Amino acid sequence: MQTVTDKAVPETVRREIEARLDSIEQTHDVRILLAVESGSRAWGFPSPDSDYDVRFLYVRSRRWYLSLKSGRDVIESPIEDEIDLNGWDIRKALGLLLKSNAVVGEWIESPIRYRPDHPVVAKLSALADRAMDMRAMAHHYASLGRNAADRWLKDGGDVPVKKYFHALRPALAIRCLRLHPGVRPPMNLQALVERCALPEAVQDEIAALVEAKRQSNERSNATRIAALDVLIRDELSRAGEVVAREVNSDADTQAEQLFLELVDI
Known part of the structure; x- marks a missing residue:
């Protein structure tokens, strides 16, 4: 999916969110792969005072993942002007997806995008279809x-x-x-x-x-x-x-390969 202009997000707010995402990339030295709305505005039942619940997936440099001491796998920003930004490292996201956590799949399906998706998002979506029970x-x-x-x-x-x-x-x-x-x-x-x-x-x-x-x-x-x-x-x-489905036995391998492709760049 590409960035969507949506009445649920005024253009001035969208520009501010995009600027804050740019700042997060520079401050934390990350690449954002997906940035979406994941709250009542994306769910389809906003109130006039609803926050903007911005959620994103990101990847760090290969060197960061090779450190002996594991770093924090989330990025959170204080809520300012009703904008709540919260992101997950791609390794965390993949691990949760393999456990059939519905949150990552929902982010992928959000109708409100703040950036064009990185090409890996389509692969994440396909993996979710194969891996989730x-x-x-x-x-x-x-x-x-x-x-x-x-x-x-x-x-x-x-x-x-x-x-x-x-x-x-x-x-x-x-x-x-x-x-x-x-x-x-x-x-x-x-x-x-x-x-x-x-x-x-x-x-x-x-x-x-x-x-x-x-x-x-x-x-x-x-x-x-x-x-x-x-x-x-x-x-x-x-x-x-709900019918239980046999999960693709190669899902772990596919997730590992997807992760390595990202951090090798």
Whole structure:
């Protein structure tokens, strides 16, 4: 994917993010391979006060990886002007991908890019398709959803709209994994809805909730919607139904080769 101009990111903010990414490369002596939005703006349900959750993958020089003492494998910047930048070293990202961690795959699928992708990103995406166990991914989403739902799903009170979405998106990801075996689910809510074969009335409820969040702040409460509560509760309990897939036995070797190609440059 190439850099995308998106209404969710004003041009002035985009330019500031791009400048900060340039600064990170110079300050930390790294090459950024992927830089995307990975928060409510990319998920498709932003609020006016949503942060810009910028996530990136980077690679260091070969010499850094040969040091006897392992260095820190993340780069984090303080949140300034609602911009939150956080990056992972490619070796960390590859290790997590091989453990079926869904985060790297989501970053790859983000609809909002802050830079053109390095060519290695396409190889990362193909590796994710081969290496990730979909049932393990479903259990990851079930854990996310249950943590977000916490106690509110059991009672009848209002709930912060942000928490509603943080339970709904994982629930839809599980549904997508059940209906489309072997295919990684999209990270964006609207793309998930399209794949999930939901009743039209439920789709309308989700669209109305997205619009309500678009006009409120992150902590505003949402009126409970019975159909969505049922959907969330049901799908979070069905992660075990996702078809387990035999992971490509050469995935470790392919990841190692990809890493060596990068650090040999």
